[in-house]
Amino acid sequence: MKKYYVSTPIYYVNGSPHIGHVYTTVAADVLARFERRRGKEVFFSVGVDENSQKNVEAMAKAGDDNLQNYLDKMAQIWKTAWDDLGITYDRFIRTTEPCHHAAVERFWRAVLKSGDIYKGKYEGNYCTGCESFKTDSELADGRCPLHPKDELKAVSEENYFFKASNYRDELLALIDKHPEFVGPVARKNEIKNYIRDHFQDFSISRESKNMEAGIPVPDDPSQKIYVWFDALINYLTVVGYGTDESAFKQWWPADLHLVGKDIIKFHCALWPAMILSAAKNDPALRTEDGKAKLPKRIFAHGFFTIEGQKISKSIGNIIDPRDLVPTYGFDAIRYFLLREIPFGEDGDFSIDRLRERYVHDLSNTLGNLLNRAIAMSRKYFDEKIPAAISHSANYTFADEQGAKELAKNFDKNISGLSFDSALETIWNGIEGKYGLLQANKFIEDTQPFKLIKTDPDAVAVILYSLLEYCRIVAWLIEPIMPETAKKMITQLGQDFEIEQNRNREDLLSWGGCKPNTDLPQPEVLFPPL
RNA sequence: CGCGGGAUAGAGCAGUUGGCAGCUCGCCAGGCCCAUAACCUGGAGGUCGCCGGUUCGAGUCCGGCUCCCGCAACCA
Numbered sequence: 072m073k074k075y076y077v078s079t080p081i082y083y084v085n086g087s088p089h090i091g092h093v094y095t096t097v098a099a100d101v102l103a104r105f106e107r108r109r110g111k112e113v114f115f116s117v118g119v120d121e122n123s124q125k126n127v128e129a130m131a132k133a134g135d136d137n138l139q140n141y142l143d144k145m146a147q148i149w150k151t152a153w154d155d156l157g158i159t160y161d162r163f164i165r166t167t168e169p170c171h172h173a174a175v176e177r178f179w180r181a182v183l184k185s186g187d188i189y190k191g192k193y194e195g196n197y198c199t200g201c202e203s204f205k206t207d208s209e210l211a212d213g214r215c216p217l218h219p220k221d222e223l224k225a226v227s228e229e230n231y232f233f234k235a236s237n238y239r240d241e242l243l244a245l246i247d248k249h250p251e252f253v254g255p256v257a258r259k260n261e262i263k264n265y266i267r268d269h270f271q272d273f274s275i276s277r278e279s280k281n282m283e284a285g286i287p288v289p290d291d292p293s294q295k296i297y298v299w300f301d302a303l304i305n306y307l308t309v310v311g312y313g314t315d316e317s318a319f320k321q322w323w324p325a326d327l328h329l330v331g332k333d334i335i336k337f338h339c340a341l342w343p344a345m346i347l348s349a350a351k352n353d354p355a356l357r358t359e360d361g362k363a364k365l366p367k368r369i370f371a372h373g374f375f376t377i378e379g380q381k382i383s384k385s386i387g388n389i390i391d392p393r394d395l396v397p398t399y400g401f402d403a404i405r406y407f408l409l410r411e412i413p414f415g416e417d418g419d420f421s422i423d424r425l426r427e428r429y430v431h432d433l434s435n436t437l438g439n440l441l442n443r444a445i446a447m448s449r450k451y452f453d454e455k456i457p458a459a460i461s462h463s464a465n466y467t468f469a470d471e472q473g474a475k476e477l478a479k480n481f482d483k484n485i486s487g488l489s490f491d492s493a494l495e496t497i498w499n500g501i502e503g504k505y506g507l508l509q510a511n512k513f514i515e516d517t518q519p520f521k522l523i524k525t526d527p528d529a530v531a532v533i534l535y536s537l538l539e540y541c542r543i544v545a546w547l548i549e550p551i552m553p554e555t556a557k558k559m560i561t562q563l564g565q566d567f568e569i570e571q572n573r574n575r576e577d578l579l580s581w582g583g584c585k586p587n588t589d590l591p592q593p594e595v596l597f598p599p600l
Numbered sequence: 601c602g603c604g605g606g607a608u609a610g611a612g613c614a615g616u617u618g619g620c621a622g623c624u625c626g627c628c629a630g631g632c633c634c635a636u637a638a639c640c641u642g643g644a645g646g647u648c649g650c651c652g653g654u655u656c657g658a659g660u661c662c663g664g665c666u667c668c669c670g671c672a673a674c675c676a
Contacts, residue, residue, distance in 0.1 A: 082676075091676035261604065269603095331676040332604080373605080374676065376669085384674040413614080417605060417670075424612070427625060435638055443635035450634075495614080499623070515640040520633070595636055 074114070075106040077327045080334060081118040081164065081305050084145035085129030088152045090390040090408075090420060091331075091382055095372060097405050098414065098490070099329045100158045104550035105485050107159075108575050114322050116309040118164030119149050122285045123298045138283060142167060155393060156401055157553070162309045166301060174308040175301050176289050181349035181356070183289075187234040188275070192227065231276040231294060238344035242266050245343065245365070253339045254370040254488070255415035258332060262339045270340050275300045303342045306366070312355065319355055325366040332371040339369050370488055373417035390420070398600065402552040403429050409490035409551060426600060432498060433555075436507050437544075438596035441559055443514065444537040445593040447530075451523050456538055456564060457531035458586035466532040468513045469540045471581040473505040478579045481547050494551070497544060510540060538563060539584045546578045558596055564588040 079099045082092055096117060103115035120126075121142050130141040146165050153160060164171065182188055243266055246252050246259060253259040276294040279287065285295035304312075306325055311318035330338050343365050350356035350363035358364055374381075377388040395404055407425050410432070412418030448457055464470075469477070480501055484493035500506025514537070519530045542563050549556035560567045563584060570578065577583075 080676075086674085089676080093676090095676060257605080265603085333671070333676070372676080374670070379669095381670065382675055386674090389675080411613085419612085421612090424625095427612085431624070434636065439636055439638055441635095443639080445635095447634045489616095491614085495623080511635095511639055512641095514634070515632070518632085518634090520635095523634090593635095597636080599636060599638095 073111045074322060074326075075103075075111040076114040076116075076310065076322045076325045077102050077106075077329065078116045078306050078309070078325055079118075080328075080330050081120040081166065081302060082149065083123055083125050083129075084119050084121065084142065084149060085125055086384075087148055087391060089382065090377070090392050091374070093156070093392045093404075094375070094408050095329055095331060096153065096158055097408055098372065098488075100160075101405070101409065101490065101550045102327065102329075102485070102488075103159055103161075104553065108546075108550060109482075110574060114162070114310060115160050116162045116164060116306070117153060117158065117160040118162070118305060118309070119146055119166070120298070120302045120305075121146070121165055121167045122296075122301050124282060124284055127283045139167075152393070156396075164305050164309050166305055168308075170314050171301075171305060171308040172286055174313040175286050175296060175304050177313045177353070178304050178307065178345075178349050179289050179296065179300075181351070181353040182233065182345065184352040185348045187237060187348040188231050189234065190229060191232050192229055228278055229294075230274045230278075231288060231291075233273045233275045233300070233345070233348070235273050235341065235344045236271055238347050239266055239270055241347060242270075242340060242343060251368055252365075253335070254368065258335055258339075258371045258415075262335060265336055266340050270344075273297070273300075273341060299337050299341065300345070303337065303345065306342075316355065323356075324364040326368065328366050328369045330369060330371050332373055335369070335371045338371075342366070370415070372414055373412065375412055375418040375420045377420045378422070379419060395425075399425065399429055400554065400597075402555045403433055403597065406433065406494070406552055410494045411491070413491045414488050429597060429600065434597040434599065436498060436511065437555075440507055440510050440537070441541050441562065441596060442593050444534060444541060445562060445590055447519055447523075448534045448538060449590050449592075451519075451527070451530060452534070454590055456584050456586050456588045456590060457534050459532040459535035460528050461532060463529065463532060466517060466529045466536070468510055468533070468536045469505050469543070469581075470536065474540070474543045474579060474581050476501055477505050477543070478547060485550070490551070494548075497547060505540075507544065510537060513537070535584065535586065539581060542583050543579055543581070546575070555596060558594070562591060562593050564590050 077099050079095050082088070088096075099115060099117070103113050107113045126142065126145075127138065130136070130138060133141065135141040135144075142165070146163075150163050153163070179188075243263065246263055246266075250256075250259065253262050275297040276288050277285070277297060279285075279293050279295045282295045285298065286301050288294040288296055306328065307313075307319070307323065310322035310325075312323070328338055346356060346365055347363045356364055376382070377390060380386055380388055382389060392401070392404055399407075403425070407428050408420075410428060411420075411424060448455070451457070477496070480496050481493050484490070484496065496506070498507050500509050503509065513533075517529075517533050519533045522533070523530045541559060542565075545556040545559035545563075557567045560570055565584075565588070570583075
């Protein structure tokens with residue numbers, strides 16, 4: 072069985088999850104559900120980054136003074152949020168877990184053995200905003216371009232450094248050879264420029280006396296490991312690095328790291344460089360022919376504004392998705408996030424747009440189609456799925472061929488992370504065919520509500536094809552709107568729990584609706600707001 | 601020359617490999633009655649930010665310019 076390992080970033084716990092975190096996590100959840108449905112064995116990891124000094128600051132702000140208590144409380148909040156929203160993660164990692172510390176230590180020693188860690192007295196400029204040192208070439212007018220208002224601190228500290236510069240050429244070659252390694256293309260170009268012009272040795276430790284959080288450097292407790300160096304290793308920890316050799320062998324490398332566009336440098340440059348280094352002295356990180364096992368793909372989504380303004384606590388437009396669930400349902404929010412904003416691009420989240428999508432796409436187009444198809448079947452065929460005797464093309468919507476084309480197109484788009492295109496195709500069809508809009512039009516064209524008086528056999532064909540089409544749509548959109556799919560299948564007179572055990576190819580084959588099955592009284596999928 | 605994104609119909613957006621400008625909403629006029637005041641048809645509405653170049657042909661490729669936005673306090 073093929074495996075699929077997808078990860079989200081681990082988030083800082085300096086607040087509760089908001090709609091931005093949900094965006095990344097939902098996208099990963101959709102992919103996990105999609106690949107499971109396709110028969111792959113899936114590992115989907117989420118988690119929290121607990122070794123950051125930012126958490127210490129957040130704790131102080133929250134009026135707490137015991138770091139462990141604070142971290143425990145926050146981890147619970149985050150885990151509960153994903154549980155409440157039905158995120159189907161397989162592992163929720165906290166980077167304070169002992170197994171992670173063990174993994175980080177093992178990794179550090181491998182990099183050390185490769186000769187890529189050296190201790191250097193750093194005398195230079197430290198930007199508190201960035202939490203990192205700045206080289207002269209990175210400065211603008213003697214200031215950090217990201218934090219021009221902050222005075223740079225002249226710091227003199229003994230730190231360990233990672234010889235990232237050793238891997239510059241290898242990384243550039245890797246990206247050229249595997250263009251899919253970084254996506255979307257705009258980000259790939261950005262990363263190439265970054266590696267070529269700015270990718271230098273990283274300071275990967277801080278003096279412990281200044282750090283409450285963090286993992287100590289092996290054999291040197293006076294230093295603590297830089298939070299990014301530790302955080303990235305979580306992707307290994309969750310699949311058993313250092314604790315479960317066979318699990319690790321099965322799952323690593325990751326098929327996809329999903330990240331926000333703000334952290335691509337760490338994921339697309341530092342992280343693979345770290346692995347290239349560690350792999351030299353850790354066989355678990357190599358293939359049999361000695362090549363480093365790097366993640367297969369890293370994809371950065373864009374950011375969205377809320378009502379045209381950036382997400383900001385001081386503006387007060389932070390949205391906890393759970394506040395929207397009672398009104399719209401989580402499926403509609405999932406649909407909206409993925410349909411509205413092309414994945415990888417920036418976008419805007421607005422309640423008006425959400426309502427518009429809810430009313431038009433979900434309620435009027437999808438919900439209404441299912442409802443009218445079922446209502447007519449019940450009315451004209453004794454509350455059952457009609458038996459289609461003939462198969463006149465004039466009276467058949469979609470059919471075997473259409474279902475196949477739709478599924479093929481959908482799968483291609485989801486695999487390519489083009490969620491918006493995948494959904495657009497379901498609604499608008501392929502070249503004006505097989506879409507939900509066309510299905511509603513098909514009813515107008517064939518007028519089953521009139522035809523029933525003269526040609527009931529034709530109406531049976533029409534309605535059967537519509538019900539069957541709805542069934543197939545339900546299984547296609549199921550990874551994105553699981554609750555809706557379940558309701559649709561149930562309304563079509565089938566037992567969702569039983570059906571979902573069938574393999575996807577069967578589910579998507581024409582003919583899954585059995586004639587003469589009782590159709591229950593339909594319930595409105597998306598009630599008026 | 602800090603990095604990156606964007607400018608396409610009234611609004612919000614799509615336009616992979618250059619080949620007659622698309623989608624949703626909104627608006628106007630009709631139709632229908634199976635359905636969630638839902639559905640369908642037709643219509644109005646764009647010199648694709650500006651200037652130049654390559655080409656038989658450019659929203660799309662190249663060069664330049666203008667304006668907007670994000671990263672610098674919280675913040676994916």
